Amino acid sequence: MTIQKALYLLILLLINVATQAQTEKDYCAEWKSIKDTTSNGDLLLNLNKFYFSKVAPSCKVEILRENSTVYKRKLNIDSAFYYVDQAIILGKEINDYEQIGDLYSDKGGLYIVDNQLVKAKLLLKKSRDALKKYPESMYWVGYYNQMQNLSSAEYKKELAITYSDSALQVAIRFDITSNIPNLHQNIGVQYYHIKEYELAVENFLKALELKEEYGSQDIVNTYYVLGVSYNTLKQYETALYYINIGIERCKKDNNDRILLLNYIILSRQQRNLKSYEKALENIDLALVLAKKLKSDFQIGECLRDKGLIYYEGFEDYKLAEQYFNQAYTISKIIQIDRSLKESLLAMLRINFNKKDYKKVKGFLEELEELVLDTKLPGDTQDWHDNSKRYFESTGNFEKALFHYTQYNRIKDSLSNSDVKFKVANLEKKYNTKKKELTIINLNREKEEKEQIAEKEKTKQNLYLLASVFLLLILIIGVLSYRKLRKQQKELTATNRVKNRLFSIIAHDLRGMIIPFQRSGKILKHHIDKGNHERTIELSNELEKNSESLSNMLDNLLNWSLEQMKGYRIHPERLSVKEQFDEIIKGFEQQATYKNTNIKLKYHKDVSIKFDKGAFHVIFRNLIGNALKYTENGNIEIEFKRDFNTLVCSVSDTGVGMTEEQLQYVFTLKEGQTSIGTQGEKGTGLGLNLVYRFVNMHKGVIKVSSKRRIGTRFDLSFPIANAIELEQEKAIESRTA
Numbered sequence: 001m002t003i004q005k006a007l008y009l010l011i012l013l014l015i016n017v018a019t020q021a022q023t024e025k026d027y028c029a030e031w032k033s034i035k036d037t038t039s040n041g042d043l044l045l046n047l048n049k050f051y052f053s054k055v056a057p058s059c060k061v062e063i064l065r066e067n068s069t070v071y072k073r074k075l076n077i078d079s080a081f082y083y084v085d086q087a088i089i090l091g092k093e094i095n096d097y098e099q100i101g102d103l104y105s106d107k108g109g110l111y112i113v114d115n116q117l118v119k120a121k122l123l124l125k126k127s128r129d130a131l132k133k134y135p136e137s138m139y140w141v142g143y144y145n146q147m148q149n150l151s152s153a154e155y156k157k158e159l160a161i162t163y164s165d166s167a168l169q170v171a172i173r174f175d176i177t178s179n180i181p182n183l184h185q186n187i188g189v190q191y192y193h194i195k196e197y198e199l200a201v202e203n204f205l206k207a208l209e210l211k212e213e214y215g216s217q218d219i220v221n222t223y224y225v226l227g228v229s230y231n232t233l234k235q236y237e238t239a240l241y242y243i244n245i246g247i248e249r250c251k252k253d254n255n256d257r258i259l260l261l262n263y264i265i266l267s268r269q270q271r272n273l274k275s276y277e278k279a280l281e282n283i284d285l286a287l288v289l290a291k292k293l294k295s296d297f298q299i300g301e302c303l304r305d306k307g308l309i310y311y312e313g314f315e316d317y318k319l320a321e322q323y324f325n326q327a328y329t330i331s332k333i334i335q336i337d338r339s340l341k342e343s344l345l346a347m348l349r350i351n352f353n354k355k356d357y358k359k360v361k362g363f364l365e366e367l368e369e370l371v372l373d374t375k376l377p378g379d380t381q382d383w384h385d386n387s388k389r390y391f392e393s394t395g396n397f398e399k400a401l402f403h404y405t406q407y408n409r410i411k412d413s414l415s416n417s418d419v420k421f422k423v424a425n426l427e428k429k430y431n432t433k434k435k436e437l438t439i440i441n442l443n444r445e446k447e448e449k450e451q452i453a454e455k456e457k458t459k460q461n462l463y464l465l466a467s468v469f470l471l472l473i474l475i476i477g478v479l480s481y482r483k484l485r486k487q488q489k490e491l492t493a494t495n496r497v498k499n500r501l502f503s504i505i506a507h508d509l510r511g512m513i514i515p516f517q518r519s520g521k522i523l524k525h526h527i528d529k530g531n532h533e534r535t536i537e538l539s540n541e542l543e544k545n546s547e548s549l550s551n552m553l554d555n556l557l558n559w560s561l562e563q564m565k566g567y568r569i570h571p572e573r574l575s576v577k578e579q580f581d582e583i584i585k586g587f588e589q590q591a592t593y594k595n596t597n598i599k600l601k602y603h604k605d606v607s608i609k610f611d612k613g614a615f616h617v618i619f620r621n622l623i624g625n626a627l628k629y630t631e632n633g634n635i636e637i638e639f640k641r642d643f644n645t646l647v648c649s650v651s652d653t654g655v656g657m658t659e660e661q662l663q664y665v666f667t668l669k670e671g672q673t674s675i676g677t678q679g680e681k682g683t684g685l686g687l688n689l690v691y692r693f694v695n696m697h698k699g700v701i702k703v704s705s706k707r708r709i710g711t712r713f714d715l716s717f718p719i720a721n722a723i724e725l726e727q728e729k730a731i732e733s734r735t736a
Contacts, residue, residue, distance in 0.1 A: 027051055028059035036178075037217055040254050041070045041293075057094045061087050065106060073257060075297045075336075077114050084110065101130030102139035109146045112153050115337045115374070120150055138174040141167050141183070148186060155376050157194045164190055181210040185222055192229060201229045220249050220258040227262065231269050239269060260289040260298060267305060276313030283309065300330035300339050304346050311350065321350045337374050341382070344370070348386050352393070360390050381410045569611045569696060576639055576646065577605040579612070583619050584637070587627055594631045594678065598623070601638040608646055608719045614693040621686040622650040622713050628676035629711070630654030646719045651712035657705040665703055666691035 031051040038044050048063045048070075055063070064087035071079040084107045091100040108123035127143050144167035151160035168183040170176075188203030204226045211219040223246030230239035243266050250259035263286035270279035287302040307323030310316040324346040331343040344367045351359045364387055371383045384407035391400035527535055580600050591598050619637075626635045633653035640647055655677065657665065666687050694701045697717055705711035 024054065024056040024059070027054040028056065028062075031055065031059070031063070035066065041074055041257065043254075044070050057090060058096060058099075061091050061094070061096065061099060061103075064090065065103065068106060068110070072110060072113065074293065075113075075295055075334075077110060080110050081107070097130055098134045098137055098139060101127050101134070101137070102142045104130060105139070105142040105146045109149055112146065112149045115153070117150065117153060120146075120153075124150060138170065138176055141170045141174075141176060141179055144170065145183070145186065148190065152190060152193060155378070157190065160193075161187060161190045177210075177214055178216075181207040181214065181216060181222070182218070184210065185225065188225065188229075192225075192232075197229055197233050201226065201233070204229060217253070220246050220253065220255055220262075223249065224258055224261050224265065228265050231265060231272075236269060236273065240266075243269070256289050256293055257295075260286050260293065260295075263289065264298075264301065264305065267309075271305075271309055271312065274313070276309055279313070280306070280309050296330050296334045297336055297339055300327040300334070300343065303327040303330070304342055307346060307350075311353075317350060317353060321354075324350050337370060341367070341370055341374075341379055345382060345386070352389065355393070357390065357394055360386075360393075364390055377410050377413065381407055384410065569614065571609040571611055574608055574610050574612060574615060575605055576608060576648075577602060579615055580619065580637055580639070583616060583623060586620070587623055590627055591635075594627065596627060596630050596633050596635060598627075598635045599637070601636060603640055606639065606641045606646055606719070608717070610697065610717070614696060618690050618693050618715070619648075619650070621690050625686060626650055626652035626654060626711065628654075628680050629656075629674075631677040633710075641719070642716075644719055646717045648715045648717075649712060650715075651710060653710040656707040656709050656711055658707060662703060662705055666701075 028051075031047070034047055035044065038047060045067060048067055052060060052063050064083050068080045068083035068087065071077075071083065084103060088100060088103045088107070091097075091103060104123050104127035108120045108127060111117070111120035111123060124143065124146055127146075131137055131139055131143060144163045148160045148163035148167065151157075151163055164183065164187040168180065168187065171179040171183055184203045185207040188200040188207065191197070191203060192200035204222060208219070208222045208226065210216075211222055223242045227239045227243035227246060230236075230242065233239075243262050246262045247259060247266070250256070250262060263282045267279045267282035267286065270276070270282065283302055283306050287299065287306065290298040290302050303323045304327040307320040307327065310323065311320035324343070328343040328347050331340040344363050347363050348360060348367070351357075351363065364383070367379075367383050367386065371379045384403045388400050388403035388407060391397070391403065577600070584598050584600060587598060623635065623637065630652045631654075635650070635652045638649045638651075661674070691701060694715060694717075699715060699717040702714045703711065704714075
């Protein structure tokens with residue numbers, strides 16, 4: 001295979017690799033584009049499965065994370081944990097520790113949903129520690145968002161809003177337009193939890209405005225929370241408006257999850273308005289969707305709501321108890337605290353109505369266990385309220401009073417907390433206004449000072465203009481002087497090169513041409529006389545002189561180009577073995593004539609990017625020099641790859657050099673050239689050229705020598721892009 005073909009195949013390989021890489025990028029971009037327009041969870045899971053094998057590892061991490069998010073929405077927490085763990089493992093394999101920090105936040109969020117708050121805190125601490133190394137990372141949005149969820153779960157309302165606001169500020173800073181609307185929505189949810197419904201609606205409307213502007217696919221979530229908020233504010237017409245828009249949009253997008261939630265809130269609104277038939281119709285639609293989505297949590301929620309409709313609207317306590325029992329059984333299976341609490345309250349309600357205090361006591365004990373586990377004030381308040389009612393009904397007024405006192409204490413505490421929060425909010429607004437007024441006054445003062453400063457500045461500018469003009473003249477003078485000095489140095493260098501050329505042409509080159517001319521006349525004389533033996537001898541002499549003359553002219557040309565800065569490096573992929581074979585072949589006849597063996601020693605061939613002309617100049621001169629001073633001996637050329645370095649050596653068993661010759665071996669000092677074993681002459685340019693071309697390729701050359709023992713040149717070149725030739729050939733064969 002020729003060098004040109006090898007290079008062509010290598011280029012094809014590189015193009016193929018680049019195309020493959022581009023394809024992985026394209027697939028990832030395509031997946032993201034489709035994902036952003038898909039709201040159906042099952043469709044999204046199938047989409048992720050299709051693209052997973054086609055994208056790069058970094059994109060696979062994102063797909064695994066998306067799977068976890070889908071299962072989280074489905075409340076399939078075990079599957080959500082599985083996929084986030086797989087994403088973390090893959091992230092560690094590719095050393096993407098910044099994204100791992102964000103994945104820890106996701107996993108912490110799953111522990112929050114699963115009410116494992118201690119584990120959630122540990123994961124979020126790991127997330128913070130990982131992201132500390134990346135203070136400018138946009139993944140801080142995820143961390144603050146999950147800290148908001150944790151604070152909310154711990155009933156730390158003010159802290160939850162603070163974290164939500166921090167997440168929003170990071171998103172605005174990095175212009176993460178896809179997150180900003182949802183963060184406004186999260187802040188609204190926090191305000192809703194603390195019964196600041198007007199502030200909640202304000203943030204929900206901001207989220208809706210941005211989602212409509214960006215064309216967000218999850219806009220149905222915002223319609224839903226607006227419907228819930230207006231329903232709580234008893235603005236039923238406005239609530240119905242957003243709920244109906246949400247239902248129509250969900251049907252259009254096949255978004256069964258949010259459609260289910262809309263049917264639930266619509267049913268509750270109709271129950272509040274005592275439209276029990278319509279409420280029952282909508283909760284049945286919600287129950288069908290919950291079963292279709294296989295969401296046990298929402299199946300239990302629908303059954304509980306259906307029981308309430310029969311309990312409040314139709315006073316069918318038997319059927320209500322049947323639905324409450326089904327909801328309670330599901331809650332015990334899925335072990336989600338919020339679902340279990342609501343089911344226990346429903347069971348207490350029906351059994352209080354039946355006056356079955358034995359069952360009431362059992363359910364109260366179960367609610368107490370839940371309260372001790374969650375430690376949430378709202379849950380504790382509900383337990384005390386029902387315990388008070390139980391002890392009143394069973395005649396234990398002392399305990400009833402205790403629970404009544406505890407109930408009111410928590411109620412007052414929550415009210416005080418709400419008041420404190422509102423006061424803190426007012427103080428915040430007041431301080432903001434105060435700061436705005438201070439800024440206005442400071443700006444006014446600043447403008448006045450700027451006007452005074454402007455007048456002074458005008459005067460200064462006139463003086464400065466004059467100074468700049470004088471300085472400009474001085475700079476022009478200095479630059480002109482430096483330019484003239486540089487030109488003078490270049491001219492001196494050019495003259496030095498010219499003088500050296502003339503010296504070589506006048507002395508060394510003329511010295512080699514004159515014997516050449518004389519040998520031609522002597523050869524003609526012996527041919528005329530028929531002296532064939534002498535003719536052959538003279539022909540060999542002429543051949544040897546012509547080779548020396550050719551080498552001298554090559555060196556002279558290359559040296560001149562390098563001195564004049566005219567030599568341009570053109571790196572190309574070279575086989576080191578092939579180049580040495582080519583160079584050695586040019587010396588075979590001379591080596592035979594001098595009875596000297598030239599041996600190439602290597603373990604594996606190496607491919608390197610190198611200027612071919614420079615490679616030949618370096619090693620032709622080194623081998624030629626070795627042959628010039630070696631007769632009846634050996635020349636050994638050795639090369640190998642040492643990590644990312646090509647290591648070469650050229651050694652001979654020739655006459656060697658003195659210490660003084662070694663000191664000036666790479667210079668052009670006069671009188672340093674010496675005659676070869678058969679009278680060969682040189683210009684002294686060869687080793688100087690070698691040294692210069694080695695430096696051009698960021699290489700290193702060293703020489704060691706002893707008289708009558710020989711000389712050794714050691715060279716090394718960086719080959720960071722080199723590959724083993726066997727591997728290259730294997731790639732070529734696959735590409736071919």
